[in-house]
Amino acid sequence: MASLALTPPVFAILSALIEQRAGLHYGPEDRELLADKVSSRALEAGFESLLDYYYFLRYDPGGPAALDSLVDALLVHETYFFRDALPLEALVEEVLVPAVREGQKPRVWCAACSTGEEPLTLAMMLADRGVLKDVRLVASDLSQRVLDRARRGEYNLRSMRALPPGIEGRYLDIVEGRPRVRQELVAAVEWRRVNLVDAETISAMGPFDAVLCRNVLIYFQDEVARRVVDALTRVLVPGGPLLVGTSESLMRFGTALLCEERRGAFFYVRPKESP
Numbered sequence: 001m002a003s004l005a006l007t008p009p010v011f012a013i014l015s016a017l018i019e020q021r022a023g024l025h026y027g028p029e030d031r032e033l034l035a036d037k038v039s040s041r042a043l044e045a046g047f048e049s050l051l052d053y054y055y056f057l058r059y060d061p062g063g064p065a066a067l068d069s070l071v072d073a074l075l076v077h078e079t080y081f082f083r084d085a086l087p088l089e090a091l092v093e094e095v096l097v098p099a100v101r102e103g104q105k106p107r108v109w110c111a112a113c114s115t116g117e118e119p120l121t122l123a124m125m126l127a128d129r130g131v132l133k134d135v136r137l138v139a140s141d142l143s144q145r146v147l148d149r150a151r152r153g154e155y156n157l158r159s160m161r162a163l164p165p166g167i168e169g170r171y172l173d174i175v176e177g178r179p180r181v182r183q184e185l186v187a188a189v190e191w192r193r194v195n196l197v198d199a200e201t202i203s204a205m206g207p208f209d210a211v212l213c214r215n216v217l218i219y220f221q222d223e224v225a226r227r228v229v230d231a232l233t234r235v236l237v238p239g240g241p242l243l244v245g246t247s248e249s250l251m252r253f254g255t256a257l258l259c260e261e262r263r264g265a266f267f268y269v270r271p272k273e274s275p
Contacts, residue, residue: 006035022071023197025221071145077114087265100134106209112140112216116150117271123185141195153181199231206235215245222253241267
């Protein structure tokens, strides 16, 4: 397919619009990559220049919906069941199960959950311990398309590549060659569309006893990541942990959260003395 030219000035305003909308950052070295991804969308919409496409996204009444569709195409939706499972096991054993035993009903948010393998993995772990009904799971993503898929509970075989023994046939089945998660697990999760750069929406969602935002902050510049972490921190209950990806560190830009190691996993915990 032909590619439209993305000049440095148009790249600057278009990438800024995308970052403002979704937090995704594209540096000058990413100009050709972004041009390839955006050109197809612009050409399909009937535009002959990316500047015209930018004006449409920025000022046309249909622009916000088209911008959301573009962002959806840019997002990385790579995930699978039991991905980096150690922190999830630590969260279940160290935070959620003890809270249930104390008579609480903890609330957990899996932010930027993509097609839902992470919250459904948590649901399987909780079901294994007989406490799924006692934990409120919320999962969100910016993409409505992947949320619709998560609600169906239908996956591909690649999503099973880290599946431990005993899961297939108990929590998911192979139907016509494709994995399908049992409906009671899917129904145990409240699925929401949430933009992580929208602090007001995040504030209205709380409070949570734990928040997972894994493998997301790496796509943000430090200032955007800091704002997102601050918003997530505000909806955490005092003593509640924030889990980020193993390759992500909050230390690079500072945070009010305390870093703790639990069962070999690192949690960022909101201090109990926080107001």
